[in-house]
Amino acid sequence: MTLTPDQIIVFVAWGISVNATVVFTWVVMALLTVASMLITHNLRPDVPPSRWRTTLEVIVLGIQGQIHEITRRPARQLLYFSGTLFLFIATSNLLMVVPGFQPPTASLSTTTALALSVLVAVPLFGIGSRGVVGYLKTYLEPSFVMLPFNVISEFSRGISLAIRLYGNIMSGGVIAAILLSVAPFFFPVIMDVLGLLTGLIQAYIFAILATVYISSATAATKPAQPEEETQ
Amino acid sequence: MSIDWITVAAQLANFLVLVWLLKRFLYRPILDGIDAREAEISERMKEAAQTKAKAEAAQSEYHDQLAALHFEQSEMTDEMRHKAEKQRDALLAETHERLEQERADWQAHLEEETRKYTAKLHRAGAGALLALTRKALTDLADESLESRIAHHLCEKIASMKPDLQRAAGDGPEAVIVSHDALSKTAQDEMTAQLGAVFPKASLRFETDADQAPGVIVRIGGAQLSWTVDTYIEGLDALMEEQFAVIPDAKVPSHVH
Known part of the structure; x- marks a missing residue:
């Protein structure tokens, strides 16, 4: 029993082993991209939107609304980043019910990569909003004594993001596999349903926390941070 | 992991x-x-x-x-x-x-018709009166009407001699006008009577068809006459009285 899809080598090309994490990530990327292309091609403002387009609009506007509730200002770039985080994680987690599909989010490498992207995005957005000096000054607040703690806080937030998502998805898949071997007829279904719910919640938590971190780095005044949900 | x-x-x-x-x-x-x-x-x-x-x-x-x-x-x-x-x-x-x-035209026409009818009635009445009088005189007294009229005027001239002489003045001519020509007897009687009253005046006898039957004597500013008009007027008054008694009998029906 493999705990991570990193261990599954799908094929080797030019001496590079391509594991299931990367392959299924491509699957998710292709699914999202193709669906978006099919739905959004040839859009016209004078034609009533189709059901699929309306669905996409609901999803995008929902994400934008959630981001706006946190940032309280227009943030198109943040939508691209946080929205992609949510859609990628949610799609990966929802495809977990497809037989043979290994969710990339069950790989610590994927969640680490996502956490690293957040870790990099926070200072980038902060510098873009406040400038380099303005952003670096935030590490000295409320006093320079807090500098090491702020740096540690920054990294711990990334690590917590990565571990939380990985642990939830990996554990859901492991539990489903264990139950499938113990009671193959009933409990795996329930666990899969719960896994879908957990996957959506984790996607939401990851995207919201990333938005909060970026927003706190870019905001002139720090908004009140929502309580982090724990497992 | x-x-x-x-x-x-x-x-x-x-x-x-x-x-x-x-x-x-x-x-x-x-x-x-x-x-x-x-x-x-x-x-x-x-x-x-x-x-x-x-x-x-x-x-x-x-x-x-x-x-x-x-x-x-x-x-x-x-x-x-x-x-x-x-x-x-x-x-x-x-x-x-x-x-x-x-209405005015009709009224004028009516009055004209009335006048014509009245004149016709006058003439008819005068004619009838004269005819009756003439016939009565002829039947009863064997005399003509004009002779009696001339005789009547001669009597009046005699009775009114002073007044006539004063009114006529020195009239050089006396004119006797009648509807019809007077008889010789009547002319002689009037000539004698007027010559006695107005000895200087010359006499002249005339006839006038438009004049009412009778005789008119004019001399200077005086005039003495007898015509049937007075009788006709009396007849009119009598007929007016009769018409007044009979409603709607004043205007002849043919006038309407």
Whole structure:
């Protein structure tokens, strides 16, 4: 029993082993991209939107609304980043019910990569909003004594993001596999349903926390941070 | 639990590519489409507002025109009514005038007919009276009417001699006018009588068909006469009395 899809080598090309994490990530990327292309091609403002387009609009506007509730200002770039985080994680987690599909989010490498992207995005957005000096000054607040703690806080937030998502998805898949071997007829279904719910919640938590971190780095005044949900 | 840093790098790259792909094929088309649709809706609402404003302006203009038309129609109606009333009054006045004229003409015609009838009646009455008198005189006294009239006038001349002489003055001529020519006897009697009263005056006998039957003597400024007119007037008075007793008998039926 493999705990991570990193261990599954799908094929080797030019001496590079391509594991299931990367392959299924491509699957998710292709699914999202193709669906978006099919739905959004040839859009016209004078034609009533189709059901699929309306669905996409609901999803995008929902994400934008959630981001706006946190940032309280227009943030198109943040939508691209946080929205992609949510859609990628949610799609990966929802495809977990497809037989043979290994969710990339069950790989610590994927969640680490996502956490690293957040870790990099926070200072980038902060510098873009406040400038380099303005952003670096935030590490000295409320006093320079807090500098090491702020740096540690920054990294711990990334690590917590990565571990939380990985642990939830990996554990859901492991539990489903264990139950499938113990009671193959009933409990795996329930666990899969719960896994879908957990996957959506984790996607939401990851995207919201990333938005909060970026927003706190870019905001002139720090908004009140929502309580982090724990497992 | 281990981290494959190559996979991490690959996933980082994959994620960045996915961000770009979704930005290119999902977020931008969707958000731009929403913005375009909102702009389209806003534009249409603006056009609708402009169209509504135009429609309201046109409606207001039409209301004004309608009110003006109503006012003009009312004025035209009043004017036409006034003209019709004036025309009616003029026609009525003209008709009244024509009726009055016709009535006056009819009245004049009636009076003329009455006058003619009265004159005819006078003539008929005088003729009848004369004929009766003449016949009565002839039957009873074997005398003509003119002789009796001349005799009557001679008696009056004798009785009124001083008054006649004073009124006539020195009249050089006496004219005796009668309806019909007097008989020789009557002329002689009058010549004798007038010669006794007016010895210097010459006598001349004339006839006048328009004169009422009888004899008129004119000398200077004096005139003495006897005609049947006085009798006819008496007959008229008598007939008036009779007509007054009989309603609607005054005007002969044929005059109407």
